[in-house]
Amino acid sequence: MWFSSFIRRRSLTIFVGITILGAALLVFFFNDKSWSISLPHVNSDGNIPVCPVQRKVLFRDRNCDLDSPKGLLYKQPGITLGRCDVVAVTPWSAPIVWEETFDPVLVDAIYKPKNLTIATTVFAIGKYIRFLRDFLETAEKHFMVDFKVHYHIFTDQLQDVPAVDLAAGRKIFVHQVPKLKRWQDISASRMQMIQTIIEEQLYREADYIYCQDVDAKFHFRWGAETLDRLVGQIHPWFYDLGRDQFTYERRPESTAYIPPGEGDFYYIGAMFGGRVEEVYKLVKSCHENLEADKANGIEAAWQEESHLNWYLLYNKPSKILSPEYLWDDLRGKANVMKVVRLSHILKNYAEVRENT
Numbered sequence: 001m002w003f004s005s006f007i008r009r010r011s012l013t014i015f016v017g018i019t020i021l022g023a024a025l026l027v028f029f030f031n032d033k034s035w036s037i038s039l040p041h042v043n044s045d046g047n048i049p050v051c052p053v054q055r056k057v058l059f060r061d062r063n064c065d066l067d068s069p070k071g072l073l074y075k076q077p078g079i080t081l082g083r084c085d086v087v088a089v090t091p092w093s094a095p096i097v098w099e100e101t102f103d104p105v106l107v108d109a110i111y112k113p114k115n116l117t118i119a120t121t122v123f124a125i126g127k128y129i130r131f132l133r134d135f136l137e138t139a140e141k142h143f144m145v146d147f148k149v150h151y152h153i154f155t156d157q158l159q160d161v162p163a164v165d166l167a168a169g170r171k172i173f174v175h176q177v178p179k180l181k182r183w184q185d186i187s188a189s190r191m192q193m194i195q196t197i198i199e200e201q202l203y204r205e206a207d208y209i210y211c212q213d214v215d216a217k218f219h220f221r222w223g224a225e226t227l228d229r230l231v232g233q234i235h236p237w238f239y240d241l242g243r244d245q246f247t248y249e250r251r252p253e254s255t256a257y258i259p260p261g262e263g264d265f266y267y268i269g270a271m272f273g274g275r276v277e278e279v280y281k282l283v284k285s286c287h288e289n290l291e292a293d294k295a296n297g298i299e300a301a302w303q304e305e306s307h308l309n310w311y312l313l314y315n316k317p318s319k320i321l322s323p324e325y326l327w328d329d330l331r332g333k334a335n336v337m338k339v340v341r342l343s344h345i346l347k348n349y350a351e352v353r354e355n356t
């Protein structure tokens, strides 16, 4: 009697044990699948959690459902009415975001409850530190207002980072970096530094990351309508030109080479973004291709911008921002633009750049 109850208890313990072990293994193998990417070169003794079997970095999980609150009233969406003067979708069905193609109230109602953290990287090296105050102050007025924003500032002058009043939930992180000699290298090295900051910190702290130039000011809402998996920004100088006029890299020796007859849009290097894991793949690829070119003694026509254009041609962005989201003050006003949300300011290249 005692013996059989002992057997029963033992069997129960073994059964429960196996069940728990099985469940743990299932969680281990399947739970991280959707938000992880291969990273074979990272050691598990680094500070990135890497699944030892799959060797994958574990990015933050997040809710991507477009939950809409009950009872929210907004204008009925049109099927035949709307903006007719611009194209608002690409041939691969990604939205191109223009004023009046989205409802800001509805967008905010969908995205604000998600408690997202949006990282933005901005480099202010050498004389470019002078642009940082305006960038940050105007961002506080217009960039992802009411969202948690982490500004990651990369500079060689820690003491000159301005003290700017930040709204609740928004933070500044400052990273010291060396000043390289050529402006081309300063601009291009951003790919590697963004890769590193994602590996060290952002994979666990941020949901989205937007990488911006510092010599720009926000003027109008730049909000959650820009959030998506992988986001490219149309260059304000090329939005109305044919692909043969794009300044892609045209030498086959470069890894950024785009043959004649190919190309969708010309994307600007001054803004790209999306979910952290997608931007990670982008910056890692661009960095590797920049290095491969360097080893081959070739520099693409527009450095990292050429590599970005190559990447986005063969890895299509899931959302594209119209020139409203990065205009150039030099271009004056364009009829197609109902608003200018962020614009590159006029600057004296010869005075501000290191080696011109």
Ligand SMILES: CC(=O)N[C@H]1[C@@H](OP(=O)(O)OP(=O)(O)OC[C@H]2O[C@@H](n3ccc(=O)[nH]c3=O)[C@H](O)[C@@H]2O)O[C@H](CO)[C@H](O)[C@@H]1O
Pocket (backbone or CB within 6 Å): 122, 123, 124, 125, 126, 127, 128, 129, 183, 184, 186, 187, 188, 212, 213, 214, 215, 235, 268, 269, 270, 302, 303, 304, 305, 328, 344, 352, 353, 354
């Ligand atoms: C209008 C135009 O021609 N735009 C091109 C030009 O952008 P930009 O003229 O906008 O390049 P830029 O001089 O603003 O450099 C890009 C960014 O690198 C950082 N930075 C650069 C230099 C420096 O000394 N310190 C520093 O911090 C800073 O964040 C700056 O915003 O060049 C880029 C390539 O690099 C792209 O090809 C752009 O399409």
Ligand SMILES: [Mn+2]
Pocket (backbone or CB within 6 Å): 213, 214, 215, 270, 344
């Ligand atoms: Mn710039």
